[in-house]
Amino acid sequence: MKAAKLGSENVIWDLSALYASLDDPRIARDMKAVRRDAAALAAEYRGRVAAGKISPAELRKFMVEEERISSATGRLGEYAELMLTTDNLDEGAKSLMMKMQELGSDISNTLVFFPIELGQMDEALFARLVADKALDNYRHYLLFLRKQRQHLLSEKEEMLLSKRDLTGKLAIQRIYQELTSSFKFTVTVKGERKVMNGEQVRSLRESTDSRLRARAMKQYFGKYTENSLVITNVFDTLLKDHQIECELRHVDEPMGLRNLDNELDAEIVNTLSDVTRDNTDIVERYYTLKARLLNSKKLTLADIYAPISAKPRRYTWNDARTIVLDAYAKFDQRAHDIIQEFFDKNWIDGRTLPNKTGGAFCTFNLPGAHPWVMLNFTGAGRDVETMAHELGHGMHGILSAKQTAVNRDAILPLAEVASVFGEMLVTDYLLGRMKDPEEKIALYCSKLESAFATTFRQNMFHRFETRTHGLIADHQLSTDELRSIYHEELVNMFGDSVTIPAHYDMEWAIVQHMFLWPFYVYAYNFAQLVVLSLYQKYLEEGEKFKPVYYRILETGSAMTPAQILGLAGIDPRDKTFWQKGFDFMRTHWVEPLEKLVSERK
Numbered sequence: 001m002k003a004a005k006l007g008s009e010n011v012i013w014d015l016s017a018l019y020a021s022l023d024d025p026r027i028a029r030d031m032k033a034v035r036r037d038a039a040a041l042a043a044e045y046r047g048r049v050a051a052g053k054i055s056p057a058e059l060r061k062f063m064v065e066e067e068r069i070s071s072a073t074g075r076l077g078e079y080a081e082l083m084l085t086t087d088n089l090d091e092g093a094k095s096l097m098m099k100m101q102e103l104g105s106d107i108s109n110t111l112v113f114f115p116i117e118l119g120q121m122d123e124a125l126f127a128r129l130v131a132d133k134a135l136d137n138y139r140h141y142l143l144f145l146r147k148q149r150q151h152l153l154s155e156k157e158e159m160l161l162s163k164r165d166l167t168g169k170l171a172i173q174r175i176y177q178e179l180t181s182s183f184k185f186t187v188t189v190k191g192e193r194k195v196m197n198g199e200q201v202r203s204l205r206e207s208t209d210s211r212l213r214a215r216a217m218k219q220y221f222g223k224y225t226e227n228s229l230v231i232t233n234v235f236d237t238l239l240k241d242h243q244i245e246c247e248l249r250h251v252d253e254p255m256g257l258r259n260l261d262n263e264l265d266a267e268i269v270n271t272l273s274d275v276t277r278d279n280t281d282i283v284e285r286y287y288t289l290k291a292r293l294l295n296s297k298k299l300t301l302a303d304i305y306a307p308i309s310a311k312p313r314r315y316t317w318n319d320a321r322t323i324v325l326d327a328y329a330k331f332d333q334r335a336h337d338i339i340q341e342f343f344d345k346n347w348i349d350g351r352t353l354p355n356k357t358g359g360a361f362c363t364f365n366l367p368g369a370h371p372w373v374m375l376n377f378t379g380a381g382r383d384v385e386t387m388a389h390e391l392g393h394g395m396h397g398i399l400s401a402k403q404t405a406v407n408r409d410a411i412l413p414l415a416e417v418a419s420v421f422g423e424m425l426v427t428d429y430l431l432g433r434m435k436d437p438e439e440k441i442a443l444y445c446s447k448l449e450s451a452f453a454t455t456f457r458q459n460m461f462h463r464f465e466t467r468t469h470g471l472i473a474d475h476q477l478s479t480d481e482l483r484s485i486y487h488e489e490l491v492n493m494f495g496d497s498v499t500i501p502a503h504y505d506m507e508w509a510i511v512q513h514m515f516l517w518p519f520y521v522y523a524y525n526f527a528q529l530v531v532l533s534l535y536q537k538y539l540e541e542g543e544k545f546k547p548v549y550y551r552i553l554e555t556g557s558a559m560t561p562a563q564i565l566g567l568a569g570i571d572p573r574d575k576t577f578w579q580k581g582f583d584f585m586r587t588h589w590v591e592p593l594e595k596l597v598s599e600r601k
């Protein structure tokens with residue numbers, strides 16, 4: 001299908017609710033006002049917060065004004081970002097973007113005294129202040145800020161640490177990134193020698209040629225093995241650095257700092273990890289089935305993303321729009337109406353353009369505005385899911401708009417609920433309409449493989465992280481020890497369903513998250529399972545579920561994830577909640593797939 005016939009080329013967002021154009025005189029005026037107001041606010045409150053010389057009403061006044069300033073800064077930043085998104089080379093947008101980054105950093109420097117002073121305030125005084133009714137809308141946020149500050153050192157010590165990081169942690173991370181991105185691979189594809197980067201080699205896992213897949217992955221991991229002296233040293237140093245940081249900040253366990261950010265406690269994260277580990281039989285069942293689909297006795301790890309042959313279907317913009325709207329309508333009219341508004345009011349940019357940013361996103365929700373959705377629609381099945389995904393974020397934004405600004409944006413573990421839920425709606429809708437069993441088989445496989453990548457696989461990384469961080473206080477880990485720990489986790493995930501070539505033991509070395517953002521990966525598993533479990537709840541409860549679901553989205557980040565899930569009567573400490581997600585995978589995806597495969601001629 002030609003791009004000209006997709007219908008997405010005329011889907012252009014209307015940003016006039018932000019500014020009229022890059023030369024809109026309001027831009028300069030607003031920038032000036034934001035700087036002036038932030039300075040005035042700081043002058044009025046600096047020194048008073050730490051000393052506790054502030055009444056609940058005054059603190060509220062501060063919060064309201066701070067929100068107003070950060071929203072105005074956010075609008076300016078958003079306009080620059082969105083203008084740049086559709087034309088990365090536009091000089092005007094680039095220069096506005098630079099000005100906005102400078103503005104953002106100036107404003108945050110002007111107001112940084114507030115969280116610091118809040119942390120210094122006397123405990124009893126803070127407790128009395130924050131309990132006041134005047135601060136109802138801000139209590140959760142203030143408690144969160146205060147809790148974080150408890151693990152901060154003095155201003156001077158923080159400054160020293162962050163300076164030392166430049167030649168310490170950050171320098172080590174840069175070595176890892178620069179080394180691994182310099183890797184080049186020479187692979188022979190269809191008789192032709194090709195020089196590839198890591199991303200290109202990894203994409204060969206989707207080749208139909210099994211020998212090529214195996215060869216490519218052997219070479220890929222071989223490069224990491226050759227460089228293991230540096231990579232292992234880097235990894236160990238980062239583990240040690242993290243351990244020292246935890247000690248300095250009085251954080252008891254390695255994932256403590258991350259849990260603080262995510263507002264989750266270790267008990268919940270551990271329950272999630274254990275239940276995931278207990279359900280790996282799903283992985284084994286699926287790859288045994290996939291071996292049959294690929295006419296192979298047993299797959300190797302290089303085959304797990306091999307394509308199931310099917311003629312991929314193409315969609316026009318209108319097809320996709322109809323599918324997504326119908327799928328949301330099938331769930332609920334209210335959800336449909338919220339999504340419809342994005343199409344009707346031009347809050348979406350669907351074009352593919354030479355200088356447009358790749359991928360897709362939905363902007364955050366600023367007071368007095370609405371989210372915008374960016375897509376690069378090419379007509380592939382994946383694009384229909386992406387449309388449903390980003391509009392799910394959009395719906396989340398619209399619903400949480402009733403919260404005050406600091407409570408709007410969903411916290412990381414719940415940030416993907418509405419988006420992935422939207423994808424589920426579309427999947428079910430499509431499965432209900434597909435006639436061709438081969439097409440259905442391909443859809444089930446792709447759903448399972450992407451769900452595995454966000455659940456079992458991330459949990460494997462999480463377990464590896466937990467074990468290695470646990471050992472570093474005792475000793476440096478050798479490459480062999482890291483390999484053998486990783487090997488055990490591979491076996492935990494795949495069991496006997498696939499052959500594990502020895503070079504896969506080095507796979508931990510490619511997981512950038514573990515080098516750059518310790519303990520980030522469990523949030524992916526958390527988010528995906530919350531959605532599967534909620535979806536299962538929806539199937540069980542029907543109408544009764546809907547108001548609860550809206551309530552979850554409307555709450556934004558006004559409560560902790562556990563409290564928000566509590567609104568739906570869900571206790572994330574309870575294993576049975578997480579189990580629901582895996583039961584869903586079994587009964588709704590694996591079993592129907594098994595049936596289709598057994599009926600295959």
Ligand SMILES: [Zn+2]
Pocket residue numbers: 389393416419
């Ligand atoms: Zn998303």
